[in-house]
Amino acid sequence: ASYDMGGHDTYMHKEISEQPDAVDRVLRGRIDDRFSTVHLGGLNLDPREARGIRRVKILGCGTSYHAGMIGASLIEGMARIPADAEPASEFRYRNPVVDPDTLYIAVSQSGETYDVLAAVQELKRKGARVLGVVNVVGSAIAREADGGVYVHAGPEVCVVSTKCFTNTVVAFALLAVHLGRIRDLSVTDGKRIIEGLRRLPAQIEEILKGEEDIKALAAQYADAKSMMFIGRVRGYPVALEASLKLKEISYIHAEAYPASELKHGPLALIEPAMPTVAIVPDDDLLEKNRAALEEIKARSGRILAVAHREQEKADHTIIVPKNEDELDPILMGIPLQLLAYHTALALGRDIDKPRNLAKSVTVE
Numbered sequence: 001a002s003y004d005m006g007g008h009d010t011y012m013h014k015e016i017s018e019q020p021d022a023v024d025r026v027l028r029g030r031i032d033d034r035f036s037t038v039h040l041g042g043l044n045l046d047p048r049e050a051r052g053i054r055r056v057k058i059l060g061c062g063t064s065y066h067a068g069m070i071g072a073s074l075i076e077g078m079a080r081i082p083a084d085a086e087p088a089s090e091f092r093y094r095n096p097v098v099d100p101d102t103l104y105i106a107v108s109q110s111g112e113t114y115d116v117l118a119a120v121q122e123l124k125r126k127g128a129r130v131l132g133v134v135n136v137v138g139s140a141i142a143r144e145a146d147g148g149v150y151v152h153a154g155p156e157v158c159v160v161s162t163k164c165f166t167n168t169v170v171a172f173a174l175l176a177v178h179l180g181r182i183r184d185l186s187v188t189d190g191k192r193i194i195e196g197l198r199r200l201p202a203q204i205e206e207i208l209k210g211e212e213d214i215k216a217l218a219a220q221y222a223d224a225k226s227m228m229f230i231g232r233v234r235g236y237p238v239a240l241e242a243s244l245k246l247k248e249i250s251y252i253h254a255e256a257y258p259a260s261e262l263k264h265g266p267l268a269l270i271e272p273a274m275p276t277v278a279i280v281p282d283d284d285l286l287e288k289n290r291a292a293l294e295e296i297k298a299r300s301g302r303i304l305a306v307a308h309r310e311q312e313k314a315d316h317t318i319i320v321p322k323n324e325d326e327l328d329p330i331l332m333g334i335p336l337q338l339l340a341y342h343t344a345l346a347l348g349r350d351i352d353k354p355r356n357l358a359k360s361v362t363v364e
């Protein structure tokens with residue numbers, strides 16, 4: 001399919017810019033202020049069934065897997081159901097125990113990724129309940145699932161996913177509030193998250209206004225042969241996704257680690273030629289994250305922080321607006337989409353069609 005680029009030079013740039021509207025769309029018609037909850041029409045899960053879930057397992061590939069990791073922490077945090085994410089292909093081949101009290105969730109932009117579809121089919125064959133968090137309406141995974149949440153990001157043409165990643169995480173936040181409010185999430189917390197979700201489009205708009213500054217930073221880091229991305233807990237999937245995006249479109253080698261793991265090995269890589277991008281939200285882990293910055297600085301590593309306020313240990317800080325702690329990962333990923341974009345642009349890469357990659361991988 002080909003869609004109008006709407007004055008942008010690439011689909012990726014267009015799709016990054018569309019995020020405020022895209023987030024607006026995924027929220028639309030789903031929030032119930034009277035009960036501080038969220039209604040999801042296609043979920044196909046009644047409250048009694050929702051209360052019986054003992055575990056949530058999220059399956060996806062690539063960027064969708066990273067969105068699923070954030071989704072798992074949102075569900076575990078708000079609904080207090082143990083939740084984790086796993087690459088769909090790994091799951092399929094390790095002969096997993098399929099448990100009737102586990103809710104399985106397949107995540108896919110295209111809804112056609114073979115590894116995810118095959119995992120869904122294997123699960124269904126074993127009698128499991130599988131929901132889809134999918135962008136393309138009527139796609140194979142959406143049809144195969146017992147129910148689910150459409151992500152409503154609109155058509156995404158660039159091979160690397162930006163707006164769909166963001167919308168998928170927002171869709172998971174909606175699902176987490178929905179499940180949470182059936183279980184133990186209080187009215188107050190439900191309301192707090194809903195209000196946070198409503199602030200997202202304007203906050204994304206604000207981040208996008210900083211594009212020129214991010215472009216200038218990209219010019220400074222584009223000479224790196226390799227980059228380190230670090231984050232902690234909620235920030236770790238943000239680091240993983242930002243490093244994947246950089247690899248995919250700029251071809252710069254990048255590693256992502258939990259900040260807490262640095263001293264268990266990757267710290268050996270730190271030197272001036274290996275810059276670090278650090279996710280440093282203003283939350284209960286701020287001091288821990290600052291300590292990691294100090295460790296890097298002590299090894300003369302260059303640091304670019306994404307934070308809610310200036311970080312003295314960092315050489316540069318990209319400041320993003322603060323939301324509720326749970327929703328911060330959504331906003332912290334956005335400047336890093338622009339960083340990857342402008343790095344790739346500075347290096348003259350074919351941004352919408354990176355080498356060796358396809359938009360949807362429908363073969364094994």
Ligand code: AGP
Nearest residue numbers: 061062063064108109110113159
């Ligand atoms: C493009 O290469 C993406 N970054 C890729 O990782 C993608 O997320 C993955 O192939 C899964 O695609 P899906 O979301 O359409 O299932």
